[in-house]
């Protein structure tokens with residue numbers, strides 16, 4: 239698998255008053271083209287900080303982030319982020335218009351008609367057909383997240399960055415959206431870096447799990463997920479994988 243994203247010797251601290259808060263140190267890993275990688279770690283281990291740097295919203299103190307051979311120096315539409323917050327959509331636009339608007343801004347599609355057709359394809363992919371004319375306030379949290387994912391995918395990003403997008407959903411809705419996301423990932427071939435602190439979520443979604451340690455600010459381990467897809471927590475091999483990952487967290491947190 240060729241390297242899509244390379245994270246090299248990344249280091250990041252924040253100044254808090256007179257003190258320097260070390261967050262990430264010697265972070266090195268790669269993400270392959272079309273790979274699904276989860277960043278897993280306890281609260282404060284630097285997952286969101288790392289994702290924001292990959293997005294180009296923040297700069298590392300030292301080290302390098304390279305996407306398709308080019309250093310990341312700021313945000314671009316090649317790297318689109320989906321957040322946990324349900325209020326990512328424009329409340330005054332319909333679901334369809336929410337997906338069409340960024341396409342128009344990025345001059346994707348030759349006409350409004352073509353953009354609306356493109357938007358409808360991605361909304362169908364996340365199973366939101368029939369909701370195109372709804373406004374965000376008419377949607378459940380899960381539906382809002384699906385719309386946010388469709389909007390991100392419609393821009394055909396090189397990298398989809400997701401920061402606990404299902405973190406505020408109930409367990410059942412979360413499972414449904416995980417399955418939808420895996421299907422969308424398989425259908426589009428998009429490369430995904432997904433932040434979670436939920437072991438089960440990482441085991442269901444990821445090809446590889448990058449485990450961050452809050453104690454030394456480094457990568458504790460990169461675990462290859464050996465479970466076949468489609469994944470099911472009822473699979474007798476599932477608890478073994480879960481346990482392996484849990485053991486890595488337990489040793490450091």
Ligand SMILES: Nc1ncnc2c1ncn2[C@@H]1O[C@H](COP(=O)(O)OP(=O)(O)OP(=O)(O)O)[C@@H](O)[C@H]1O
Nearest residue numbers: 252253261279280281282283284285286287288435
């Ligand atoms: N802009 C900032 N200024 C100062 N400190 C920050 C800033 N952003 C994050 N931090 C600190 O960096 C550390 C890592 O934060 P980060 O949000 O990356 O963790 P996280 O792993 O995403 O946690 P959570 O699971 O709770 O979302 C925390 O101690 C946090 O307080």
Ligand SMILES: [Mg+2]
Nearest residue numbers: 285286287401
């Ligand atoms: Mg976070």
